[in-house]
Amino acid sequence: MLQIMMPAPLTFTMNEVPVPEVGDTQALIKIERLGICGSDMQIYHGKHKFMSYPIVLGHEGSGTLTKVGKAVQGFAVGDRVTIQPQNFCGRCYPCQQGLYNVCEHLSVMGVHETGMSSDYFVTEASKLLKLPDELSFDQGALIEPIAVATAVIRKVGGVNGAKVAVLGAGPIGNLVAQVANASGAKDVLITDINPKRLTIAEQCQIPHCVNSQEKDLATAIVDFFGANGADVIIDCAGIRQTISSAVQCARRGSRIAVVANFKTPVEIELVLLQRKEVTLYGIMMYLRQDFERAIQLVAQGKLHTQELVTNYFPVRHIQEAYQYVDDHFEDVMKVMLTFS
Template sequence: MIQAVMTSPGKIEFREIPVPEIGDNEVLIKIMRIGICGSDIHVYHGTHPYTGYPVVQGHEVSGQIVKLGSNVTGLKVGDAVTVQPQVYCGRCYPCTHGRYNICEELKVMGFQTTGMASEYFAVDSKKVLRLPDGISYDEGAMVEPLAVAVHALRRSSDINGKKVLVLGAGPIGNLVAQSAKGMGAEKVMITDLSDYRLGIAEKCGIDFCVNPDKKDLREALIENFGPDRADLILECVGVNSTIEQAINCARKGTDIIVVGVFGQKVNVDMGLVQDRELRLIGTLMYMEEDYIKAIEMIQQKKVSLKPLITNHFPFKEYLKAYEYIEKQRDHAMKVMIDVHE
């Protein structure tokens, strides 16, 4: 089989290796789709702080089971599936208290351990979730980023009936906003400096799409949510200006969920955080129940994923996909690698 290996920033080699043998508790998956995310792009640029080279990427995937280990139950050959890419120790405090997503020794496939950018991939069956009939391989590869959004929203209290502000309309921000609606939020507003991304959000049914360069954010909040503004704010960009916006426009007692990955240290006005009793809440990845909820929302058509998929590239054109993302910048949302048709 062929495996894509990023040997150094911006360089990918395709190597012929044997199809992996599976253990008694594993399944062999024929990989169909791989989604490229923002963290993958950091690896492409050599700026990911926790990834070395060579590395096999691929953590947003869908595929089909072609072989089962002797101990595997609940799955069968031919099932369409997706995979949870975390590798955790099971021994540390978070793991033994039901929070393996923040394991002290956490590794993620495609970053600190081998990812799924191969024609076939062997993995522990416990990490595999079946995709119900009617969910496409494209949608299956987007379960992972959708689970990021679901987990982020669950870091606060129940959002049913709440007014939610999402800062950043990239793929994750868009999925956070859609998930908020799908999980019962009364109204959702999303912001971005890119009118193109705001247009995608509008196509996905987000209630209010605001460019803060053209409309004062506080005024927009009052206009669309009323004088009490947002009940919950989610920062999905990872830069100083947006976390500053979140703190400045929050009403007293608001939760601010920090979803964006910050590449640099930021200056936060902790005086406002203290005085207003704001809560800054971090979120990292997901757990199995978040995957299950994400799959449920796709099945029930509570989220619209097709408008986010910008382009497809064949497996052998993996590098061209990155070059496309570089050229398109704000116009590239979710780019898919088609490993098999």
């Protein structure tokens, strides 16, 4: 089978390797779709701090089971699945608290260990989630980023009846805003400086899509949410200006969530958080329940997903796909690799 390896930044090699053996507790997946994500681009450029080469990329996959280990229950050949790409130790203190998303030995497929850029991928059955019939393989590959969004909404304590401002309208910001909307938020606004991303946000029926170069966050919040401001501000942009404006604009007694990966240390006015008694949430990945919720929301038709998929490339053209994302960083949302 084909397995695509990245031996060093900016380089892919196409390797012909045997189809992996399937252990008793494992299953073999014929991969159908694989999304390219911001963290993949960091690895592509050698800028990801917590990984080493060579690596097989890919953590946003969907496919069909072609083999199931003897001890596996609840899955059968032919099932359509997506994969929760975290491996954790189960023994460290965070794991024992159920917080395996911050396991001290967390190993993410496609980042720290072999990912899914291959015709077939073997993994523990415990990492699989079945896709209901109504979900496409595209939607299956989007479940991982949607689970980031469902995790955010869960971790900030829910948004029922809340006014939610999301900063950054890339794939994660878009999905966080949509999940907030689908989870009972009273009102949602999203900001970006990129008109294309804002247009896609509009197509996804996010209520207020604001170009922050035309209207600053403070004004947008007052215009759309009224004088009492936002209950929750969620930073999915990861730039100094957005988090400091979030801290400036946060209402007394409100919540801020940091979802984006900040690449350099950022100064914030801590005293403002203290004076206004703002709760700040750091958010890292997801739990299985967030995948289940993501699948449920898509199956219920509560999220716009196809609007997010801007491009397709056959997996053999992976180099071209990554180059395309690089050259059109402002234009692409989710790029999907397809398998024959």
